[in-house]
Structure formats: structure tokens, C-alpha cells
Amino acid sequence: MTCLVISALSQEDIAARGGLPEGTIFMAKPVNMQWFNGFFTALIAGRQVELHTP
Amino acid sequence: MQTHPPHDTLQDYCGTTYAAKLLGLSVGTIQTLVEKNELQAWKTQGGHRRISMPSIREYQRKHNMLMSPNESREGRLKVLLVEDDAVTRDMLKDFCNRCETPVDCTAMSSGLEALIDMASIQPDVLIADLNMPGVDGFELLRTIRHTPQFA
Numbered sequence: 041m042t043c044l045v046i047s048a049l050s051q052e053d054i055a056a057r058g059g060l061p062e063g064t065i066f067m068a069k070p071v072n073m074q075w076f077n078g079f080f081t082a083l084i085a086g087r088q089v090e091l092h093t094p
Numbered sequence: 095m096q097t098h099p100p101h102d103t104l105q106d107y108c109g110t111t112y113a114a115k116l117l118g119l120s121v122g123t124i125q126t127l128v129e130k131n132e133l134q135a136w137k138t139q140g141g142h143r144r145i146s147m148p149s150i151r152e153y154q155r156k157h158n159m160l161m162s163p164n165e166s167r168e169g170r171l172k173v174l175l176v177e178d179d180a181v182t183r184d185m186l187k188d189f190c191n192r193c194e195t196p197v198d199c200t201a202m203s204s205g206l207e208a209l210i211d212m213a214s215i216q217p218d219v220l221i222a223d224l225n226m227p228g229v230d231g232f233e234l235l236r237t238i239r240h241t242p243q244f245a
Contacts, residue, residue, distance in 0.1 A: 041217060041244055045231060046177070047224040054224070057232055061239045071182060073189055080195045083219065084171055 174217035205229030
């Protein structure tokens with residue numbers, strides 16, 4: 041499962057609270073919809089590659 | 095409504111929010127159906143409702159909801175969105191429902207709700223805010239990472 045965090049917290053604040061598990065993707069608020077569009081497109085493309093890779 | 099589950103396996107029940115999504119009904123209607131015993135449910139010691147998945151499937155069958163939502167969503171990217179801010183949550187959910195890519199988004203307002211329904215939803219992607227009351231994003235991610243089923 042891909043984990044994406046969206047937050048207005050700074051990297052310093054996040055580190056002070058224990059940080060994020062390895063592999064977690066971070067996106068700073070405010071939310072950028074164009075970024076999300078690319079994010080979903082990339083995930084779906086990656087899935088297609090996985091499905092069609094022997 | 096019972097106070098204890100008949101059996102407590104991860105996939106056999108879900109929370110009210112996910113039950114509402116599965117049946118295309120409001121949370122209030124789900125609660126009414128539980129009170130009328132049309133859906134089997136019980137409450138945890140903390141007072142949270144758990145709805146039996148077999149009773150949801152039975153309700154779908156009885157009301158000719160022939161295509162189960164899971165079947166109809168096959169091939170779509172399953173997204174679980176956890177965000178306590180209603181404006182951001184609705185904006186992202188609407189975006190997912192509108193966008194051309196095949197995304198199926200379930201939106202929840204707390205980390206606790208997400209943990210309850212994670213096993214039923216089995217999302218491909220978890221999108222979570224960090225600052226939330228109760229189970230926040232940090233705790234949610236840590237719990238998931240320590241649960242082999244989701245890691």
C-alpha cells in the first residue's frame with residue numbers, strides 16, 4: 041500500500057514528532073490538484089506495467 | 095443490537111461509514127437499518143458500531159443490488175482518504191470522483207475510522223493528514239506499518 045501524507049507541518053515539526061515511516065510520500069498543504077492528477081496517473085501507469093510484465 | 099461480536103475476524107465487519115458507502119446510503123440510514131435489525135451490528139466497549147459484512151451482502155441481495163461494489167470497482171485504484179478538515183476532504187473526494195483516471199475514493203474523518211475499515215477496504219493508496227484529533231496521522235501510519243496485513 042502506498043502511503044501519502046498531506047500536511048501543513050514543517051519537516052522539523054514532523055521530525056520532532058517521531059518522523060514518518062520509511063517510504064511515506066509527503067506533500068505539503070495547501071493541496072495542489074494538478075499534483076494529485078499526476079500522482080494518480082503515475083500509480084495507475086505503474087500498475088499497468090506490473091500487470092503486463094511477465 | 096448485540097453488544098459483542100459473534101466472531102471477531104478482520105474482514106467480517108466494517109464501520110458505519112464504510113457500510114454507508116457500500117450500500118450507497120447515508121450514515122443515518124445505516125443506523126436506522128441497524129435499529130430495525132435489517133443489518134446485524136454490535137457495539138465495541140468504546141461504543142463504536144460494527145456492522146456485519148454478511149448482513150450487508152444479504153441486504154444487497156434482498157434489494158437486488160446484484161453488482162457488489164467491490165466487483166464493480168475491480169481494476170480501479172482504491173484510495174482511502176483520512177482528513178478531519180471537511181473542506182479539504184470534500185475537495186479531494188470530489189476531485190477523485192471527477193478525475194478521468196479510474197480512482198475509487200473512500201473518505202473518512204478520523205484515523206480510528208480508517209483503522210476499523212482498513213481490512214474491509216484494502217486500499218491501494220492511503221492519503222492521510224497528520225494533525226487530527228484522536229488517532230492522528232502519525233499513529234495511523236505507525237499502526238499500519240506494524241500490522242503485517244497492511245505493511
